[in-house]
Amino acid sequence: MKIDKCDRCQFYSNSPHLVCAVHPSGVDKDCLDYRLNPTYIFEGQWCPDGYVYYDDELIKLPDKPNKERQLWLLDNHPAFTGVCGNCGYHYPSQSTSWDCPECGTVYE
Numbered sequence: 508m509k510i511d512k513c514d515r516c517q518f519y520s521n522s523p524h525l526v527c528a529v530h531p532s533g534v535d536k537d538c539l540d541y542r543l544n545p546t547y548i549f550e551g552q553w554c555p556d557g558y559v560y561y562d563d564e565l566i567k568l569p570d571k572p573n574k575e576r577q578l579w580l581l582d583n584h585p586a587f588t589g590v591c592g593n594c595g596y597h598y599p600s601q602s603t604s605w606d607c608p609e610c611g612t613v614y615e
């Protein structure tokens with residue numbers, strides 16, 4: 508028979524006639540061949556920003572700027588715009604430090 512975790516096992520067939528490739532008629536209790544489908548993420552399960560639930564464990568995603576932050580950077584960071592988003596100071600084209608010498612704004 509099919510057990511609860513079959514749904515997120517990579518061997519699960521998703522077929523009404525066959526439980527999975529390893530155990531066509533399912534298992535009695537627990538399944539020793541259970542493998543979490545790597546593409547499976549608990550749908551609708553709450554988890555903190557930057558984390559996903561994976562095989563019942565909370566996994567931290569790699570740090571990366573979120574979309575808004577990336578867009579903000581493109582529009583405002585002097586590395587992209589060449590000017591200070593705060594005071595409009597124009598950076599020299601060879602500048603490697605993005606702390607504004609005019610108004611003191613610090614860019615990360």
Ligand SMILES: [Zn+2]
Pocket residue numbers: 591592593594595596607608609610611612
């Ligand atoms: Zn400035």
